[in-house]
Amino acid sequence: MKNVVLIDFTNESFHALEYAIDFTKATGGDLELFNVASPEDYNDKLKQLQLLKEAKDSDDFKLIITEKIGTLDEDVPEYINQNKDKIGFVFCGTHNKRWIETIIKSRALKLLHDTHAHFIFIPQTLKHFRPIKHVVTTISNDPQTLQKIRVLRFLGHALEFKLTFCTYNTNDPQEKAQLNQRIDMAKDILKGMKNIDIHVEYIADKPNDVLEKFEDYARTHKADLVAFIHRSDPGMFSGHLTRFVEAIIRNEHEMPVIAVQDIPTVLLDNFRAIAV
Numbered sequence: 001m002k003n004v005v006l007i008d009f010t011n012e013s014f015h016a017l018e019y020a021i022d023f024t025k026a027t028g029g030d031l032e033l034f035n036v037a038s039p040e041d042y043n044d045k046l047k048q049l050q051l052l053k054e055a056k057d058s059d060d061f062k063l064i065i066t067e068k069i070g071t072l073d074e075d076v077p078e079y080i081n082q083n084k085d086k087i088g089f090v091f092c093g094t095h096n097k098r099w100i101e102t103i104i105k106s107r108a109l110k111l112l113h114d115t116h117a118h119f120i121f122i123p124q125t126l127k128h129f130r131p132i133k134h135v136v137t138t139i140s141n142d143p144q145t146l147q148k149i150r151v152l153r154f155l156g157h158a159l160e161f162k163l164t165f166c167t168y169n170t171n172d173p174q175e176k177a178q179l180n181q182r183i184d185m186a187k188d189i190l191k192g193m194k195n196i197d198i199h200v201e202y203i204a205d206k207p208n209d210v211l212e213k214f215e216d217y218a219r220t221h222k223a224d225l226v227a228f229i230h231r232s233d234p235g236m237f238s239g240h241l242t243r244f245v246e247a248i249i250r251n252e253h254e255m256p257v258i259a260v261q262d263i264p265t266v267l268l269d270n271f272r273a274i275a276v
Helices: 011-027 042-056 072-082 107-114 143-156 173-189 207-220 239-249 266-275
Strands: 002-006 030-037 063-069 087-093 118-122 134-138 161-168 196-204 225-230 257-261
Touching (some): 002 011, 011 042, 030 042, 042 063, 063 072, 072 107, 087 266, 107 118, 134 143, 134 207, 143 173, 143 196, 143 225, 143 257, 143 266, 161 207, 196 207, 207 225, 207 239, 225 239, 239 257
Parallel strands (some): 002 087, 087 118, 134 161, 134 225, 161 196, 225 257
Antiparallel strands (some): 118 257
16 A cells, blocks of 8 residues: 655645654554646656655665656546546645635645545644544434544554544434434444544534534634545535645644545555564
8 A cells, every 4th residue: 555645845744744654653654745747847856755765764764756747636546546546645735725625615625526536635833643542523314424433443543542523412312312313323433442542522413514514613612633524416515524634734723624524444454464
């Protein structure tokens, strides 16, 4: 299994690289530096990638470099999708949302929609890897909420951490029963994972309010990593959810964010089974 870090030679992508190196060392696998250049810049960018590789290589950890000619919006999804059976996570640095991105879909959201991979977004405030001791995620009645848990189970094979499920109270008996069932199913997925200490926190009274309070809860309780499930189904990516995703992946609190796609986790499951 390999992870991929997107490099465009900005400070944000260098921060993502630093995080990706230590994350990959901690969890296993290889790390690939990926850049897309114009035909005119190809040779120059390739030399920069090679220099970056030489600076970051060590005796026990070697980087892979891949340079493509094209455009970021088209060639990153194409490359990742063609190699999706080999890729675990894609690391991407984020910046503060620019004015133009209030009018059109941001590049980060476009990558999420077009690319079949689990992303780890590194906000520009985070410059170095921080040991993962507390992971925070949400639990809802949506069956696909459990996809996050399967990915976090992978991390539990290599890391020891507290995992907090943020959810909501409800007075509706049927809804409450369904929600409790989801929580129990999540715990069942993690059954036997001695490295993961599970906690449940009811932080709101409505599902949408969980999203409103999620970032503040994660910040206040010093989360080292947060996770959400990305839904790209037609009609599912509402304005409310879009605002949540934009805010959390660009958070100002040095919290890296896993955006889990609704794709099979066989690669992660098999990699850990073989590696351990």
